[in-house]
Amino acid sequence: MPEHTPTPLDLTLDAAALTAALVDFPSVSGGEKALADAVEEALRALPHLTVDRDGDAIVARTDLGRDERVILAGHLDTVPIADNVPSRLDADGILWGCGTSDMKSGVAVQLRIAAGLPAPNRDLTFVFYDNEEVEAERNGLLRLTRNHPEWLAADFAVLMEPSDGVVEGGCQGTLRVRIPVGGVRAHSARSWLGENAIHAAAPVLARLADYVPRRVDIEGLEYREGLNAVAIEGGVAGNVVPDACAVTVNFRFAPDRSEEQALAHVREVFDGYHVELTDTAPGALPGLSHPAAAAFVAAAGGGARAKFGWTDVARFSTLGVPAVNYGPGDPNLAHKRDEHVAVRAVHDCETRLTGWLTA
Structure with missing residues (x-):
């Protein structure tokens, strides 16, 4: 991993240049400290914010007595770099580098708003957290919900995950x-003496x-x-009829189902088989009927679509805070070696959020 000499973050840079500066801080999950330090230092220099820290998660808040509080949240970490740090800006206005899309462009917009809007029309809470790209138990936002849920009290939240500028x-x-699935082990030359578990x-x-996945409005x-096999394990040796096999199935379910209902559905599909739950995470309802959400959708262009995949909006949902995903990055570019973001998209995202928070 390229070494990075910690330097202060200049929040007067435009959002695209600030994205490049953030990308140039390597911050693979578990190695966010240098970036978290820089974010904390930059935010503590802003007199209109109260800043707190838990591990490598930074939370900054305005306290203007507004009728409504909104969270802007984003994670600081990236997946392992792939020869794509430092960042590179080409002549076509495309910024290349690890995290440009997922999601340092979103974090740059957060920081620009934190610095540039000392008196927004809603009180704001800015959350910058660690370890989103790894297993859930390490997730910095999950840690905040356990250690400091009061820091996350709000009426509405925007998670700056890449969404290509669409809510x-x-x-x-x-x-x-x-x-x-079980079987009976035998020599493959005498397979009639066994029962093949893979078969x-x-x-x-x-x-x-044969499964027909549900669509729900x-x-x-x-x-x-979606219900899909994502792994199959079995086999002993090249001359052995195996006596054990297992299929791992992933169910991506709509947020109108609880985790318990989703598991019950999977057990029904595989009636007659032993079904072992290995991990689970709840979905989150859109919450677009909330006045703050409706106002945000209008400010962001008036359109919205369902989120395919799991994100930390589910953590806000468990706290009773309606949340949406909205960021300048393209989710299809996340984690790729050629990850990039259009400078124009970063600027557009900042402009729309600023308009919503100053209207």
Whole structure:
């Protein structure tokens, strides 16, 4: 990983230049400290904000006595770099580098608003957190919900996840199950003496192949579910009929189902098999009927779509805070070696958020 000499963040830079500065802080999950330090230092220099820190998560708040409080949240970490740091700006106005799309362009917009709007029309809470790109138990936002839920009290939240400048409401829930299938081990030259567990998994795969996923409309947004095998394990050696096999199935479910309802549905699909739950996370309803959300959708261009995938809006939902995904990055470019973001998209995102917060 390229070394980076910590330097102060200049919040007077335009949003695209600030994105480049953020990208040039390597901050792979678990290594965000230098960037978190720089973010904290920059925010503490702003007299209109109260700044707190928990680990490598920074929370800054205005306290203007407004009728409504809104959270702007984004994660500081990236996936491992792939020879794509430092950043590079080309002649066509495209900024290249790890995290440009997911999601340092969104973080740059947060920082620009934190510095440039000392008196917004709503009180603001800015949340910058660590370890989003790894397992849930390390997630900095989850840690904040446990350690300091009062820091996250709000009427509405915008998670600056890449959404290509379109509001994405709520998110799908997700769960994974493991379905073991047994057999009898034997020499493959005398296979009639055994029962092949891998062959016995065929009906499980057939049920998946025949499954028709549900589409459901929630608050005008269409969510599409999916039930898919994502792993299969089995086999002993090249001359052995295996006596064990297991299929891992991932269910992406619409947010009108609870985790319990989703699991019950999967058990129904695989009736007759033992179904072991290995992990689960709830979805989040769009919440677009909330006045703050409706105003935000209008300010962002008037359109909204369902979020396919799981994001931290679900954590805000568990706190009773309606939330949407909205950021300048393209989600299809996240985690790619050629990750990039259009400078214009970053500026447009800042302009729309600023308009909403000053109208």
